[in-house]
Each structure stands twice: as structure tokens, then as C-alpha cells.
Amino acid sequence: MGHFSEYGQYDAVGLAELVRQGEVPASEICEEAIRRIEQVNPQLNAVVTPMFDIGRKTAGHALPKGPFAGVPFLLKDLLSAFAGVPMSSGAKAYKNFIPDYDSEMVTRYKHAGLVFLGKTNTPEFGVMGVTEPEVFGPCRNPWQTSVTPGGSSGGAAAAVASGMVPMAGGGDGGGSIRIPAAYCGLFGFKPSRGRNPSGPRRGRLWQGAVQEHVLTRTVRDSAAALDVTQGPDRGAPYTICPPSRPYLQEVGTPAGNLRIGFSVTSPVGKTVHPECAKAVHDTAELLEALGHRVEEGLPNVDGKALARSYLIMNLGEVAADLEEMHQILGRKPTAADVEPTTCTMGVLGRVVSAGEFVAAMRCWDQAARQMGIYFEQYDVYMTPTTAYPPAMIGEVQPSPSEKRLMKWVNALELGRILKATGIVHQMAEKMLERTPFTQLANLSGLPAMSVPLHWTPEGLPCGVQFVAGFGREDLLFRLAGQLEIARPWRDKKPMVWAQ
Known part of the structure; x- marks a missing residue:
């Protein structure tokens, strides 16, 4: 089978189009993704449970007619129950725990046609902002392997940032998608409370703070993924107005002239690294140049x-x-x-x-x-995603x-x-102290995203966070699409990149 050398140039939507048009078989894309995982995972420890046989079986048979048919994908080893595959939740006691059911998010991923190739590293029970569980050992950041990719979706972020897969599943209860996205130069989106399902065994994950979604290199992949997963499932604890049209259509739609308030002050009264503050100030200038009204404005929250x-x-x-x-x-x-x-x-x-x-x-x-x-x-609230660039492995x-x-x-x-x-x-x-900005969106149920708009002089990514009103994912996707064109990040490659 040939080596699909252009694999890394495509996002998930692009790979799905190749498969749909019959230009590249899903089996070849699957083998290329496996080759890349085997090539760089030893340096990063991002994938802790391979599912290669399952992926090969899916890619080699009749794929579902979903929008992501044939696209390689990784699941976070927390909440994402896949019947017959271990789900450790980052805990030693659960290393060999095998669920006998699929979570609703996994069911929807399956219907979308995704090809599952493994589960990614996560801290124990997902409670840390770094991914260093004792059971599997630390996951490393492909931009600099001595630092953390963040948590709790650290393995997912490292896998996408290093080119193993174009998109991977994550969960965000206090920043666990946005923090790794910020540390790894990715686009990370947390939907509104209730936008994605949490069944069939769970309801209000972390009292409603958690939403599952994906980490991606492009905005359109995130939007297209939310299109296939959004909507309540049976017995859902929340109802939310459905989008007026597909989120994928929002990417590229003019954002209009937005009122954007921002702050670089830590909500817990600690210091903020100059580079993280600079990321916001530079972005404020960019937003003004794009026609938005930007001013310092803090919400009245303790x-x-x-x-x-x-x-x-x-x-x-x-x-x-x-x-x-x-x-x-x-x-x-x-x-x-x-x-x-x-x-x-x-x-x-x-x-x-x-x-x-x-x-x-x-x-x-x-x-x-x-x-x-x-x-x-204001239409949008902007802050640094994190107060500091990524910590050294073991530092916290x-x-x-x-x-x-x-x-x-x-x-x-x-x-x-x-x-x-x-x-x-x-x-x-x-x-x-290091990650004080992301929890507000979780606890108030709001959609939020981390956009990779800044890199430090040392070459480490810094994310900028945007929060919108409840149910306004559409607004964030429009703004993200505009920023992606104005300050592209997709071609930036980390030190560890699968070839």
C-alpha cells in the first residue's frame, strides 16, 4: 500500500472529501494515520490504548454515509465509552475496566463515519490541567517535549498538534479542551451547556460544567463536528434551542461589527505572564483593524x-x-x-x-x-486562555x-x-494560578473557544479565549473563521511532527 504523503496537509473535512470523491481509499488513510501514530507517539505518549484493529476493520468495510466517513479519530480515555475497549479514566484501578456500552457521543461519532484508532492520555478523573497520570506516565507537548500539553485533554491535543490525526475527542469541565489547545497551537471549542449529549449513563457531568467536543487544527473541522454531535439525547437533563442552520455554514459568514470586551487581569488575583497578556493586546489591535469595537471590560464576577x-x-x-x-x-x-x-x-x-x-x-x-x-x-468577552505558557513536565x-x-x-x-x-x-x-480564565464559561454554561493567535519568542503557543452568550456558538464560529483568515496558524508545525 502506498504512502499517502499529503495526509498532514488535510484537515478532517478535507480527508472526508477525498474519501467521498474516491480519490484516496479510507483504508490507505487509516494505514497512514497508524504509521504516524507509531512514528511519533513514543516521543509524546499521547495514545495510551491503540484501537488499530478496530480502525482497520471499519476503514476496510462499507463506511457509514456520514460527513466524516473514513477520517481517523482518537477518543479521550475519559467519558468516551466504547464497548469492548478499556476506559481507564486515567486511574490505575480502571486500567483494565472495559465498558459494555457506547456513550452517546461515541454513537454519534460512529454514525458520522469516523475511524477510531485509539484512546488518548488524560489525568486521573480529568481533574488536573496537566496530563501526567501515574498509570500511563506524562504526555508531552510536540512544540517542546520538556513541557506539558496541558489537561485534561492533553493526549488529544498532542496527537492532533503532532499530525497523528486531524481531529480528536476531548472534554472540558474547567478548560480541559481550551487549555491543551492553547498550549499546543490548536483550535479548541467548548459548546454551551446541553449542546452535546452526555448519555446514556451520565447526565449533568460535573454538575453541568462539562461539555465534550473536539480539538482541531481548523475552525471548520470543529464546526462540522458539532453539527454531527449536537442535540439532546434520551433523558437529557437540559434542553437548548437548536442552531438555526449548520455551524459549518457560520465559518466564512461575516461576523459583523462586534462589541468585544477584554481583560488580562487574573480573576484569582495572581500574575499573568507578559506573553499571555501580549497575545490579547495584539489580538485587540487585529480585531480593531477588522472593524470590531474593542475595549477593556470586566464582567462583575467574584x-x-x-x-x-x-x-x-x-x-x-x-x-x-x-x-x-x-x-x-x-x-x-x-x-x-x-x-x-x-x-x-x-x-x-x-x-x-x-x-x-x-x-x-x-x-x-x-x-x-x-x-x-x-x-x-458586549457581544464577546476576550481573555488569555491561560495565565502562563505551559509548565515543565512535573512542575505542578x-x-x-x-x-x-x-x-x-x-x-x-x-x-x-x-x-x-x-x-x-x-x-x-x-x-x-496558571489557568484562571477558563472556568467562568463552564460554570456559567457559556460557549467559549481558544484560538491560536500568538507564539512566544521561545516558540511556544499562547491561546486567546473568546466567550459568547448562551447558545451563541454561531457567533464564535463566525469570529473564529475571520481570525483564521486574518492570522493563519494551520501551517505552523511543532518540533515533533509526523512525516
Whole structure:
């Protein structure tokens, strides 16, 4: 079989067109993607569960008539249940856990004709902004392998950025699509709450903070993917107005003269790296040149309170995850099953009161109302996607002394004592110091995107985030399409790029 050397020049929509026109067989595209994964994955550790046999079987038979028929694709190893294939959720105890059902997103990906070639690396339970699980080891950034690709969809981002596949699945509960997109020079989009399905076994993922979608190199791939997945499934917890027309049609449609408010101030009161601020200021100048009205404008949201509410949700969700693990394993999880940080979060989650949890949810609702007021004055809110360029591998992991403390806390169930020290407030600010901008959209249910518009002098990508009003994915896709033409990024290649 020939070597399809032009593979890396095509996005997912382009590859699907080749297959549809009969110019390149799906089997040849599949083999080329496998070859590229085998070539660069040893350097990046992005794909942790190969599905090559499944992909070959799909590509070699009659493909569904979907819009992505024959396009290679990778699933995130979290939430994306594929019957018969392990789903670890980044946890040691689940390394060999095999679901017997497909998640609704996977079902829709199958109907779209995608060819599944593997599952990608993710942190344990998806709670970290870096992808360094103990079970599989750290994933590395193709732009510089000593730094993180971000998390929790870090494996997906590294795979797309390095040219393994044109598009990969991710999930975003606090920035987990947008942060890796920013670190890896990709387009990352988080839809509105309820836009994509979460069934059949789940409902309000992370109390409604999580939406699954894809990471891509082009805007049109993201729009076309949302066209095939959007819409409620059976028993959906939310209903949302359907788009008036396909999102793919929004890409290339004039965005009009938008009112854009921006901020480069960290909502948790920490510093912002000059390059991340520069990315926004440079983009503001570009937007003004394109005819938009741009001015500094902060929403009236208490960033520190919102950060604490986000962490309280995380603590509760981890405690519930560990209880679910208890049910699945038939025994209480031990230190051999989960990482120390996860265990400590579970200990703290078990001492957070119902009242505190409800107060955190009310904080989300207040933020959503304030954003509603904000979008009466502005069409779009712009910030850096992250406050810093990507950290070095291991840089944000607990220190040896912190690990020792966590082991004592975990062994003795000292959650109440630890909580009394104010550790929850400290954890919230430390956890979000590098990535404080993305959670607002999750907690208020708004669509948001990271656009790769800036690179540091060291050659590392910096994303710019845009947030729009509820249900206004169409507006973001129009703006993204305009920016993609004005400041193209697609031809920028990282140090590790499959050939």
C-alpha cells in the first residue's frame, strides 16, 4: 500500500472529501494515520490504548454515509465509552475496566463515519490541567517535549498538534479542551451547556460544567463536528434551542461589527505572564483593524469566590468517583488504586457539607446572571486562555513534603482538620494560578473557544479565549473563521511532527 504523503496537509473535512470523491481509499488513510501514530507517539505518549484493529476493520468495510466517513479519530480515555475497549479514566484501578456500552457521543461519532484508532492520555478523573497520570506516565507537548500539553485533554491535543490525526475527542469541565489547545497551537471549542449529549449513563457531568467536543487544527473541522454531535439525547437533563442552520455554514459568514470586551487581569488575583497578556493586546489591535469595537471590560464576577466554588464541586465529584470505584471494585479503593492527590480530594470531598455544595452552585448561577448582564453591553468577552505558557513536565506536581502530608491525611481521614486550616481556599488559588480564565464559561454554561493567535519568542503557543452568550456558538464560529483568515496558524508545525 502506498504512502499517502499529503495526509498532514488535510484537515478532517478535507480527508472526508477525498474519501467521498474516491480519490484516496479510507483504508490507505487509516494505514497512514497508524504509521504516524507509531512514528511519533513514543516521543509524546499521547495514545495510551491503540484501537488499530478496530480502525482497520471499519476503514476496510462499507463506511457509514456520514460527513466524516473514513477520517481517523482518537477518543479521550475519559467519558468516551466504547464497548469492548478499556476506559481507564486515567486511574490505575480502571486500567483494565472495559465498558459494555457506547456513550452517546461515541454513537454519534460512529454514525458520522469516523475511524477510531485509539484512546488518548488524560489525568486521573480529568481533574488536573496537566496530563501526567501515574498509570500511563506524562504526555508531552510536540512544540517542546520538556513541557506539558496541558489537561485534561492533553493526549488529544498532542496527537492532533503532532499530525497523528486531524481531529480528536476531548472534554472540558474547567478548560480541559481550551487549555491543551492553547498550549499546543490548536483550535479548541467548548459548546454551551446541553449542546452535546452526555448519555446514556451520565447526565449533568460535573454538575453541568462539562461539555465534550473536539480539538482541531481548523475552525471548520470543529464546526462540522458539532453539527454531527449536537442535540439532546434520551433523558437529557437540559434542553437548548437548536442552531438555526449548520455551524459549518457560520465559518466564512461575516461576523459583523462586534462589541468585544477584554481583560488580562487574573480573576484569582495572581500574575499573568507578559506573553499571555501580549497575545490579547495584539489580538485587540487585529480585531480593531477588522472593524470590531474593542475595549477593556470586566464582567462583575467574584473570581476568587468562583474559583472556590469550582474546587468544592471538584472535591464532591472526586468523592463520588471514589464511591463509584468502591462499588465497581467491590472494595474500598486503596493507595494502590488512586493517586495521593485524588485520595486527598476525596477525603476533603467527604467533609464538605451539603450546604457548602449548594452555596457553590448558587455562586455559579450568580456568575451566569452577571454574564447575562455583561452580554447586554458586549457581544464577546476576550481573555488569555491561560495565565502562563505551559509548565515543565512535573512542575505542578506535589512536592515530596506535600505528598507525605497527603499520605497522613489520607491514611487517618483527617479531612475535617485539613479543611479547618483553610486549605480549600489555598488549593483553589494554587490550582488555578496558571489557568484562571477558563472556568467562568463552564460554570456559567457559556460557549467559549481558544484560538491560536500568538507564539512566544521561545516558540511556544499562547491561546486567546473568546466567550459568547448562551447558545451563541454561531457567533464564535463566525469570529473564529475571520481570525483564521486574518492570522493563519494551520501551517505552523511543532518540533515533533509526523512525516
